Amino acid sequence: MAEWSSGIAWSRDFETGNEAIDEQHKQLFKLTSDLADAAHFASDSLEETLDFLVAYTVKHFADEEALQVKYIYPGYNHHKELHDKFKETVGDLVTRFKEGGDSAEENAKSLSAKVNSVIVRWLIQHIQKEDAKIGAHIRKVNAPH
DSSP states (O other): OOOOSSSOOOOGGGOOSOHHHHHHHHHHHHHHHHHHTGGGSOHHHHHHHHHHHHHHHHHHHHHHHHHHHHTTOTTHHHHHHHHHHHHHHHHHHHHHHHTOOSOHHHHHHHHHHHIIIIIIHHHHHIIIIIIHHHHHHHHHHHSOO
């Protein structure tokens, strides 16, 4: 199991069975864990990491949704709705961080707490519950008949 100082660590429990998606999830875990440990970042470095996480999440969701379309995943609409709501939540978090009136240190601590309470929890639940369903569907479609 890969360990990071805070946030979430990857384990096989999160594997969906799709190598590309699992690799992207690992990267999301690393980025999220970096942000959860935000107190150790310089302010501009923190903002760069946050921006990269947002861009990477958008790319990951697009890749995951394309995979669902390819395999005619029956829960696609619901899954896309979950992704869209999460992007909105993260967008609000980013906006609040960038407009934060607190000191850089307080702003970083606030971001760290929100990353841990919102993003980490969502990623764990989403991967284990929703993305696991996609992996099972793909395995079923690919199983010899």
